[in-house]
Amino acid sequence: MEQSQSSSATTDLAAEVTAVQERFDAVKAEVGKVLVGQDELLGRLLLALLADGHVLLEGVPGLAKTLTVSTLADTLDCTFSRIQFTPDMLPGDVTGTQIFNPREGSYSVRRGPVFGNLVLADEINRAPPKVQAALLEAMQERQVTLGEETFGLEEPFLVMATQNPIEQEGTYPLPEAQLDRFMVKLKVGYLSRDDEVRVIDRMAGAGRVPQASSVMAASEILTARDAARLxxxxxxxxxxxxxxxxxxxxxxxxxxxxxxxxxxxxxxxxxxxxxxxxxxxxxxxxxxxxxxxxxxxxxxxxxxxxxxxxxxxxxxxxxxxxxxxxxxxxxxxxx
The missing domain is CATH 1.10.8.80 (Magnesium chelatase subunit I, C-Terminal domain)
Incomplete structure (x- = not known):
């Protein structure tokens, strides 16, 4: 009896493995309609998504880091928000704030861009430490406190932060303790010459630039994570x-x-x-x-x-x- 149950569980897991692989292959194919030459980067992003870990992307401007993340969000039927970090930002610009209504004499909550499934934190090292800390705390705790209320962040929740390794003037490098919050750090390199020609052909052509369609629901991501744990x-x-x-x-x-x-x-x-x-x-x-x-x-x-x-x-x-x-x-x- 126990052997039969064990065999059944093994068969079920094998079926789940196949299903997850097929769903993620569909995501890769859909993103490939928009992106050129970033297959390796996409594969590593999907690994982090499946492993439920945040990502730090490092690369010079113009390497399609933002386009990769936003296109991935399109294929996953998830809410996507982008935060462009600047030196004059406040923590509330990331997490949200309370707004006082004098007519009713009460406060209402305005949620910040961190309340998304996929959050792109562009040039995170340009924001002052207190703003970085607000985002990184949300990454770690999976919740945000505004006033006396605490709000959980909806799953899946994945932060993909970018930074430019060349321009260091006027930046605030992430401390080692906060770097440790990121599961992976990915280095984004230049395209091959052939891929760069393909990008020119695609972007300079008269035809419309392809758009990615949703091929995977947020609930399927959570199911895939359950399979990964097994x-x-x-x-x-x-x-x-x-x-x-x-x-x-x-x-x-x-x-x-x-x-x-x-x-x-x-x-x-x-x-x-x-x-x-x-x-x-x-x-x-x-x-x-x-x-x-x-x-x-x-x-x-x-x-x-x-x-x-x-x-x-x-x-x-x-x-x-x-x-x-x-x-x-x-x-x-x-x-």
């Missing part, structure tokens, strides 16, 4: 994730003494949790109900790059956190 993770895979994170904290103990003077501090426990969560999503979208070390290794750079702070010595040698993470991945034994 993906099996072997203890060896968990240990591998922890070993990678531990190597960022004490590289010498992991046989990487040459990195000891290059790392200011390493990743927190949250990094280990996010590695496993994202690996489960990666396995699910690959059509599997179990994770492998390859899943962890694939998502590790995105999870760790903003959690490893480099020393001045590393900067002098031209070594970035990406270089350090790559060295760790090459050294730590894969089970």
């Amino acid at each position: 993906v099996f993770v072997d203890d060896k895979v968990k240990r591998y994730a922890v070993d990678l994170v531990a190597a960022t904290r004490d590289p010498a103990a992991s046989g990487l003494a040459e990195l000891a003077n290059l790392i200011e501090f390493g990743a927190s426990v949250r990094a280990s949790l996010n590695l496993v969560k994202l690996a489960k999503s990666h396995a699910l979208l690959a059509g599997r109900a179990y994770t492998s070390p390859h899943d962890v290794k694939t998502v590790a750079p995105d999870v760790l790059r903003h959690r490893v702070a480099v020393t001045y010595e590393a900067e002098a040698e031209g070594r970035s956190s990406d270089d350090i993470v790559e060295t760790i991945l090459a050294h730590v034994e894969v089970p």
Whole structure:
């Protein structure tokens, strides 16, 4: 009897895996009607969406970061809001505020743009720390307090923040503790020459620019997340994730003494949790109900790059956190 129930549960999970994979493939295809050459970025955004983690996007202007996020929102039938951060903003510009009605002698609540399913925080490092903190608190707590009332944020709730790595004048870099709130940091690169020609052909042509249609409901995202939680993770895979994170904290103990003077501090426990969560999503979208070390290794750079702070010595040698993470991945034994 127990064997029959176990077999039935396995069959049900396999069916869910197939269904989730098909739905997310449909999203990719729909976004592909609008975007050119951003398949890798889109895939990583969908992983974060499935793993229920916020995203920090870093790239120079003009790489379609905003278009990618807004098009993704169109395909998901979710509410989308964009916040353009500026130095003169106040926390209420993000979360909302209370407005006094003198005629009725009472306050009413005006909700801010953070009350959306997909929230694009454009150039988050241009806003002062108190404004950044208001958004990041909402990201962590999944709720906003206005006056004496507390409002829960509707699920799915995903913040995708962007920042420009070149222009640093007049900006307020995110502190490490707040960077840790983002599950992943994605670097957006330039298109290939062929893709850039395709963009020119599409945008300069006489025809109408394609529009994405909704192919996935918000409720389906929540169902897909439930399926991701059921993906099996072997203890060896968990240990591998922890070993990678531990190597960022004490590289010498992991046989990487040459990195000891290059790392200011390493990743927190949250990094280990996010590695496993994202690996489960990666396995699910690959059509599997179990994770492998390859899943962890694939998502590790995105999870760790903003959690490893480099020393001045590393900067002098031209070594970035990406270089350090790559060295760790090459050294730590894969089970």
